[in-house]
Amino acid sequence: MMDCAQLAPLYEEFALGVLSGEERAELEAHLARSCEICTPGVEKARWVVAHLSHLAPEAQPPASLKRKIMSAVTDSAAATEKQQAPPRRAVFPAWAWAVAAALALVTGYAVRQMQTLTAQLANLQREMKIADLQNRALQDQLDLGRLVAAVMMSPASKQLKLMPANSKMPMVHAYLHPQMGVALTAEQMPSLPASRTLQLWSVPKKGMPLSLAIFHPDTQGQVALVAPVTMPQEEIAALAVSEEPAGGSPQPTSSPTWIAQLK
């Protein structure tokens, strides 16, 4: 049987999860009986060990993750509210009904006023909702901007220039990151009819091109996007953009409008 003094040097190894056999069983037994020395000791050790997390290479979570979490939270909050507030019969004494009836008779004006206020409240809620949606759209743009900037600025990103097939067209810039995917930026892009779209492809050294993203330049002719890349970087021969029917194609149906070879 080991005592606390013998176990103390093992707290961090326990928190790391490397202990096994007798040492681990002994420490677990102390924790199971809420040992006053070992319990805080292991809690402190967990704090130390948790800092090894900083050794993980930095990666950017996709922008969609935050939206998923927040919408799940909103949904669960609404469900809880519903559960916690079952319809209840109000307990209202008879004399109060009489007073209420008298008041209602006397103050027809108040009722009308209440209706106006209710309508105003509904209006306010609608306007708040619109403001909220506008804000979310801005937030999305901001998130995307941050993400594009993160890929562009990362020293691990490989910068590529996608040359246009037609020399009058602008150049498209790509930044290929081993974990975060590819960021694509361009300006002064020609506008496209609604029936057509641009599609980004990774062209492997062997095999068929793989679609990475379908996109449209915005009204100012700008493009900024980040798309995940599942193919290992060393297997990619080129990145290319082609013009495709709306909705994109499983395989390119036209020759690349922009292309960059990977060295």
Place this chain on the structure above:
Amino acid sequence: MMAPAWSPVQPAVGTKAELIHMACSSVLLEERKRNAILLLAVVQTWPEGDQPSDASLMERILARDSRALELLYDRYARPVYSLVLRIAQQPASAEEIVQDVFLQLWRNAKRYQATRGPLEPWLFTVARNRALDFLRLKREKQRRREDSDDFSILPAAVAGPHPEDALDQARRGEQVRSRMASLPEPQRRALELAFFEGMTHYEVAATMGEPLGTVKSWIRGGLQRLRESLGEGFA
């Protein structure tokens, strides 16, 4: 109808929390209604000047303020996702695990409050446990399917000093990285196998083809270096 005093919001006046309160408490009156919408637009796009502490955000989560969760997400999603992706190695699974960690934080805020430890290492601990569970499940294919849906998250208590601000945390992360980078490669690898792959002493020794005693002393030495790198915070 009296027009309430309305002047353009100056960032120097009041905190963001106060503005949100003003926006929320503006009711019904036509002018206030306009102000409420304007204020909301201002506060939601206004960058945080005074960063609320983790503890105050957790209090707000307990009061079911989802904006507080959003702020915590902005603060910790990146390091937590980096950790989980390093362990799980699959972006789609890492995304699911991180989503689960933050949803558990929302749902189990009371249980977190009970431990009252600093939030960042607690989040790391929970995220690491979840990601290692995922890794083990992936490795043990014969395990029954229902087990995979049942790895409940029991937040382990973490005790340590509360960092003063996000900068403090970032500084601590930088210290850890630079001190650990100076460890000899095999020692660092042994620690990484234990932390990111969830291996025991025996498994690390077998994977690296090194004697058990050597691996134990590497890991113990590495942990000591880690403790030193955390410096005065670890009193």
